[in-house]
Amino acid sequence: MARTDLSAVAEVRCALREFLRHRWQEDSAEVAELLLSELVTNALVHTDHGALVTVKVTPATLRVEVRDFVTGLTMSCVPNADDATHGRGLVLVHALADAWEVTAHALGKVVWFELDGEKP
Template identity: 65%
Template sequence: MAGEATQPTQLLRKVGCADLTAVPEVRHALRAMLATWGGPGATDVAELLTSELVTNALIHTDHGAVVTATVEPDQLRVEVRDFVPGLDRDRPRVPDADDGTHGRGLILVQALADSWGVENHGAGKVVWFELEGRAA
């Protein structure tokens, strides 16, 4: 029917404390969900940014996290909720040159996402990003 709204597709995953094996599992599920969404490279960017947020939540907290990805024809929103209060991850820091590969996650999110942010949510926070796109 013309003008009828399409229901968003959603991915919801709970990841355990320090369970870094969950990162590729979440990426794989996201890739499957985005099979027909976005232009060239959109899925790759979405996977990269999701990996960064999930890894941050698992490395920098002593609790697990909940990952929610909602895809609509024109937008993808990914949220990673942890259970540690505080907005200490809302401003990306520039990593030291000798810091190896650590400290670049939020800088990538800031550079590649169309929008992103951090919000308090009771006993924890949500770090989120959005990508604009069109269904393939």
């Protein structure tokens, strides 16, 4: 099975870092980069159809959405015990995000997370 080029993960992470540089707290921005990396990697590895990333910033909330365009896929927050290198992304999202959810659409889904905080 061909996989989407995972170099896009680093590109998206860098773009988020630049976008948040003067808009958000540095510690929370680093968490956002990590969680975005996990969600984009999931979308690229499990759908082979790419993803669309949306970031919304207010003084109180940072919201990151990753949308894929494949229907019928479920998201599990339980990693496979036999695989030491995969399956931990949603565990990190669950542990580090202030809120997160998977929202189904007619074509695909959106996995989003939010981080709370005021800009210093």
